[in-house]
Amino acid sequence: xxxxxxxxxxxxxxxxxxxxxxxxxxxxxxxYLEELAFLATTADLIPVKSFVQKLDHPxxxxxxxxxxxxxxxxxxxxxxxxxxxxxxxxxxxxxRNLEKEFGRKVIDRNLLILDIFASxxxxxxxxxxxxxxxxxxxxxxxxxMWTHLERQRGGTGTRGxxxxxxxxxxxxxxxxxxxxxxxxxxxxxxxxxxxxxxRGELVRVALVGYTNVGxxxxxxxxxxxxxxxxxxxxxxxxxxxxxxxxxxLPFLLSDTVGxxxxxxxxxxxxxxxxxxxxxxxxxxxxxxxxxxxxxxxxLRVVQQTLTEIGAGDKRxxxxxxxIDAYRDRVVETNNLDPNLPQVLTLADLKKSWMSKLNDPCIxxxxxxxxxxxxFRQLLFDEVYAIHATRFPYEQYEYFSRES
Numbered sequence: 001x002x003x004x005x006x007x008x009x010x011x012x013x014x015x016x017x018x019x020x021x022x023x024x025x026x027x028x029x030x031x032y033l034e035e036l037a038f039l040a041t042t043a044d045l046i047p048v049k050s051f052v053q054k055l056d057h058p059x060x061x062x063x064x065x066x067x068x069x070x071x072x073x074x075x076x077x078x079x080x081x082x083x084x085x086x087x088x089x090x091x092x093x094x095x096r097n098l099e100k101e102f103g104r105k106v107i108d109r110n111l112l113i114l115d116i117f118a119s120x121x122x123x124x125x126x127x128x129x130x131x132x133x134x135x136x137x138x139x140x141x142x143x144x145m146w147t148h149l150e151r152q153r154g155g156t157g158t159r160g161x162x163x164x165x166x167x168x169x170x171x172x173x174x175x176x177x178x179x180x181x182x183x184x185x186x187x188x189x190x191x192x193x194x195x196x197x198x199r200g201e202l203v204r205v206a207l208v209g210y211t212n213v214g215x216x217x218x219x220x221x222x223x224x225x226x227x228x229x230x231x232x233x234x235x236x237x238x239x240x241x242x243x244x245x246x247x248x249l250p251f252l253l254s255d256t257v258g259x260x261x262x263x264x265x266x267x268x269x270x271x272x273x274x275x276x277x278x279x280x281x282x283x284x285x286x287x288x289x290x291x292x293x294x295x296x297x298x299l300r301v302v303q304q305t306l307t308e309i310g311a312g313d314k315r316x317x318x319x320x321x322x323i324d325a326y327r328d329r330v331v332e333t334n335n336l337d338p339n340l341p342q343v344l345t346l347a348d349l350k351k352s353w354m355s356k357l358n359d360p361c362i363x364x365x366x367x368x369x370x371x372x373x374x375f376r377q378l379l380f381d382e383v384y385a386i387h388a389t390r391f392p393y394e395q396y397e398y399f400s401r402e403s
Contacts, residue, residue, distance in 0.1 A: 008082075010044040011045075012082035013048050014083040014085050015047075015050070017072065018036070018053075019058060020053070026054075029052055032261070032262075033087060038212075039113065042116055051068065051071070051072055053065060053068045060094070061093075061097050062094060063098070072102070076103075082104065082105065083104060083107060084104055086098075086107070086108045089110050095108070095141065113267065114267065117133070118131075124188070125185075128184050128188065129267075132181040135174055135178050137264065139175070142167060202250060203251040203252070203283070203390075204254070204283075205244075205252065205284075205379070205383065207219055208256055208284050208302060208306065209286055209298075210302055211257075211260050212289070213288060214321040215256075217321075219240065221372065246376050246379055246383070247376070249380055254278075260301070261297070268309070275309050275311075278309065281311070281314060282314075282315065283315050283386070284306070284317070285317050288319065289322050290323055315386075317359065317382060318360070319361070319375070320364070321364055323364065323365045349363075362374060
């Protein structure tokens with residue numbers, strides 16, 4: 001079978017490579033590479049330097065131009081770099097060509113995220129989902145790369161059938177494994193569906209958001225539990241569900257895996273069952289890191305992903321978290337809105353977002369517990385509005401509207 005150990009080793013030095021093209025400008029690439037460096041740190045790599053090249057179209061051989069490839073190769077040799085990370089998905093041939101050129105391990109963003117997911121999966125469900133995603137990623141990349149695959153033997157003891165190429169055997173092994181993993185996921189999904197049905201008709205609330213925005217911290221704050229929370233990407237992979245009581249009103253609160261831009265489609269497909277908690281929720285708590293300079297881009301990525309998994313039309317409370325870390329920022333003059341202030345304060349953001357949203361929103365600091373009472377009251381009101389339609393209020397007179 002394929003060795004599922006990480007493609008990188010702890011403490012290895014890495015460089016990041018990005019391309020400015022028609023899809024992404026220099027500002028976007030700069031932010032993407034900063035995020036790639038954060039992903040590298042999460043994978044216990046040491047990010048050293050970023051390289052950027054402007055191209056109309058990615059080079060079919062190296063993705064980057066041959067001149068930039070030589071520049072990077074020289075830097076790798078001079079600085080003894082171990083791993084080269086590309087921010088965009090590489091084709092199998094591009095990955096092979098680059099590894100031959102650099103003499104180093106070359107990993108694209110997708111494989112790095114898959115590695116991180118593999119290292120952080122804890123339950124059988126998450127491990128199966130990640131393994132499936134890794135096999136689906138590796139299948140088109142088998143040629144000349146996976147000599148450690150087991151060889152199936154024919155009845156006479158020879159490898160495969162007469163004249164069969166090893167790569168064809170490898171592909172059959174992987175396809176069989178993918179089919180088996182899909183069947184295992186179906187069985188796990190049936191069990192989880194039964195578990196969800198057994199929870200009764202309690203209102204369901206799901207925490208969603210970009211990775212590392214503080215969902216688990218909010219989960220711990222509201223449910224008084226000890227969900228793992230860390231300042232790294234994808235600290236939480238397994239969905240956690242807790243019964244929560246706010247103002248004597250019970251409901252179910254779930255914490256789900258964080259989203260990220262350019263999330264490998266294999267992971268989106270594999271984790272759809274985990275995201276059933278999101279699809280079946282009555283209310284979404286969309287948590288946003290207001291202190292991040294590009295929080296609006298993150299917000300759009302999450303909304304797009306929610307739409308892709310069939311949860312884009314859910315009742316949503318927008319929770320702007322980390323107001324304690326927000327710093328006033330200078331903004332470029334907006335010709336479409338000449339009244340936009342040059343310096344954007346937190347008060348400006350509050351006024352702007354509260355005026356243009358149909359769904360409720362609130363600004364909090366989960367770490368400093370700032371504005372948490374108002375957050376609890378808002379959560380109570382939203383849950384109560386749904387709860388009252390399922391259970392006539394007169395049967396639940398002990399419920400209190402005090403948070």
